[in-house]
Amino acid sequence: GAVVSQHPSRVICKSGTSVKIECRSLDFQATTMFWYRQFPKQSLMLMATSNEGSKATYEQGVEKDKFLINHASLTLSTLTVTSAHPEDSSFYICSARNPGTEGWGYTFGSGTRLTVV
């Protein structure tokens, strides 16, 4: 089945630094990928929709200058958390759709646990 790889799985960074998270579709091409944030014991909240070759679409309340998204190819989208602060600590999850699979074919990555100290 479709696999979405996310890297790193865990990252600890100092306050004020930037962190890049990668999301790759391993065996299919994804023109659209999605980035979610999940706080402990809460649901997934969509942050932005990443579109290959064009600007990302951000949800209301998500700072586009803080959460930079680059969808440079059909298999890779990156999320960069700039000038990270402790309140940015969260579980970040990407998702992509494989049109070739049964149903809607949305697959999630394994997530990245970001801790800002």
Next chain:
Amino acid sequence: GENVEQHPSTLSVQEGDSAVIKCTYSDSASNYFPWYKQELGKGPQLIIDIRSNVGEKKDQRIAVTLNKTAKHFSLHITETQPEDSAVYFCAGWRTGNQFYFGTGTSLTVIP
């Protein structure tokens, strides 16, 4: 926009018993309803889904039922096993739109 309510938030069952989780959605145009299982520290994994033109779907011990009139859908897990313990999320989706996730149900299967 869509709103998906999920109940219960926590559920404990004895091994071998059944577990039922219910979700209610608000957007009558929603046409796809997946269920995800999320284990600690991992991303959600699709376990079963249903489209709006189907009333029920079953895959071994897991089944989903959809009532379009009442706008609710349910996940049924039979013969529960300890490895079923996880957080389960429902979601609603409308073509051209995005997923709206429920608030999650933490299921604990007691051996």
